[in-house]
Amino acid sequence: MVRGFRLLERGEIEEIHSSTLRLLERTGVEVRNEEALSLLEENGCEVEERRVRIPGELVEECLRRAPSKIELHSRDGERRLLIGGDNVVYNPGSAAIYFLDYETGEIRRGTSRDLERLVRLADALRHIEAQSTAIVPSDVPEEVADLYRLYIVLRNSDKPIITGAFSKQGLIDMAEMLNAAVGGAEKLGRRPRAIFDCCPTSPLIWGDVTAQNLLDCADRGIPAEIIPAPQIGATSPATLAGTLLQSNAEILSGVVITQLRRAGAPVIYGGSPTLFDMRYVTARLGAIEAVMTACAGAEIGRHYGLPTHGYLGLSDSKVVDGQSCFESAIGIIMAALTGVNVVSGPGMLVEENCQSLEKLVIDDELCGMAYRLLEGIEVEGETLALEVIERVGPGGHFLAERHTMKHFRRERYIPSDVVCRLTVDAWRKAGSKDILTRARERVEKLLREHQPKPMPEERAQALEEVLDSIFQRYGLKRPEV
Template sequence: MLSQEMIDRIIDEAFDVLGTIGLQFEHPKALALLGEHGQRIDRAAERAYLSRDFVERAIQSAPKRFSIWNITGDRSIEVGGDNVTYDPGSAAIKMLEVDGKVRPSTSADYIRLARLVHQLQNIRASSTSLVPSDVPIEVSDFYRLYLAVQNCDKPVVTGLFREESFPATLEIMTIVRGSEKEAVEKPMAIFDACPSSPLRWSVLTSESIMQCARHGLPSEIISVPLTGATGPVTISGTLVVHTAENLAGIALAQAVRPGAPVVYGGAPCIMDMRAGQTPFGSLETYMIDCAYAQIGKTFGFPIHSYMGLSDSKLVDSQAGSETAMGVILAALAGVNIVSGVGILDFITCQSLEKLVIDNELCGMAYRLIDGIRHRHEKMAIDFLPEAVKAGHFLGHPTTLKLFREEGYMPGKAVDRASAPQGGGGPSDYQRAQTIVKELLAREPFHLAPEKVRELDKVVLREAKEFGMEALPAFAG
């Protein structure tokens, strides 16, 4: 996507931005910490000017790979290199029903989504990807994690809505792991931290980065400059802002604790000036994503992006084409955490049926990056005499042994059967509806009952302040 010369120019200009324009840090402790590390601070303007030397030291100290673990702590995913992991992503506030109607999401919706993700093999991480409307917004951040760890055994991409929520969030992870030491040594979650473009770090975002770094938990920077709106109108200019915001977050994390794990990420987007919208499924948005992946990999960082989603309002051909384009490009770009499968309508709506279909797209992407392998010393000549005599390879031992490895075998969401007599057949959306019902009818993942009771106590204790006296019917 970018030439090496252009990458170098974008990085150099981002360093100039950090040192001459600086960034606004609204958190006094963030400003004070950066000042203690010798950076120029304008306290009246809440601005920090970061030197190239300081940021380059932070780049060196930030880990280039780390692991996140499943809820039971017996399997891990390496985040870094060209390893690719898909997750449902973001914090949607709406749920798409099978009849096409949309309504506010609930705890029951999130539980169904998490149970589905638990069984979809190509979606290798979970996320707190729905915000339930049936609990106070003040507790909805850690409440989502509370639901996640009970209903899916995969690592979780999550985040805070309030800086006061971090202690309860850490307590939830500690209960699940058995100790805070285990929660840190085997982190089950990555925490999103979203700077406000252009070049501003809120109290919440700074606090999230600092708390995670202090405890050794992974952060994921979600820089969101929008071309012509909160970033320059050119893609290259927007990449400069995105680079500067990511480097500032990494520098802050390393100032707290050298070696703190951080993912270089974001959700930058082209701006559609006609509609006044941010099309996350557009080609230009994916171009920005692939370009910043190149920049982040130049530093050696793990990479995150939103690339498995659609702006369509329904699970239709637009949803399929936008999602497929993003899923494939992310895999080819070596993005490590790819968020957004299942998502529609500018990252505001989730669909269980889309999630099932997207799972197959992710499987195809994994097959693509697995490449074409040289499995034998001779690729064909050793097998040809026998096959020529038989007239086919169907019964050959190598065929029986390797056909499942050479070709991805999709599930029932993908139609590869012969057409029934008279033509027709169910659509992919109808097939996905059937699969959703089948998967949700299976025995779900269960956390140990004693841990669930402890988690219930934490949520009710914290929620009582905001008028929540009991858990929603599907939560406990």
């Protein structure tokens, strides 16, 4: 396996860590949740109104309590997905509000139908190992938009899920939906199906909702993914090192909250840094500096022995074009080489705001190539093929060799038809199709042919009953999907 590509030396990480402890002890963080404030104060933190200063020894103790690996499970528990170690898991980015319509080419507000198609497509893709609640549907009332996204994913895929709540009640309701989908709270605690994103506000604030989400995840044994989203030069320092320091303080303060609530609560060291472009007053995720910061942040998390996450593999482009491909490729490959465990971003355009089905199938190929890269080159007697080379000799060929038949597929990543490897003449005869056309055709083929594994009837009924009760509580009518 290819390993060892690093942006930070060990000494640099240790300097960031020691500076983080000083920052948390001297400046602290603002916590806008009364329950979290009380918990922190009871455990030796200095609380002055909403400002919390955290002793360094407490931070390091809580880091020791947090688990180094997390297992996510498919709906039936038959498939396990390891989050931690050297494992890399790609999933579509989450919570886009726009959708690039592959039938019209227009960017518009996303709908429930768009999310359903994206989930079914991701279910079919080989290298997208987890789902996400990828679109906030505009045809669903705001009060239930977060949980309705989860409902669509649960009904259309059995892959593990990256999600998040928009409110305190939203997380509680979504946990009940997950309980129904897997067969009860006890099963969900033993075999988590989903990770919940919990995002501090940069600089150095834990809002009421996100802090409560952290507490509620810890109570239920649901893995929490702590994701700062600093804008480099705007809501964090203009230097990448300064942004890493600030983000580290935000994440470690969240780790403290989770571990004080429940020692051993699963937590993931995440990040979604952007580069603030002062020319256009925009925040750029496809910028190389944002990619570097996300990957370096994951290196810090790995140093602590925590599972890691990064928003990578997405693009600032507005369409599927050369820019979207090279920005996504850089993020996907860098994430693999630096060992980011959960990579959120394939399929996304316009920073984190738009989903594209064509881009998702292209990114799936990039993810496959990244996995092949991680396998590296195996050098030993059989693969060196010395005897085969001697037998074939000068001027021969290897096509008929048993060694070739044995290793042909094992050594190669074989892409789908999205990647064109035809001769020029064959390409012309096939219609001279560009990558966007080929991607669109693959989207249509997979949506037409792939059938997600159905949810068992009793669990589907339990999920429907939970959702009905939630809509009734709000006095809302369920949308048709």
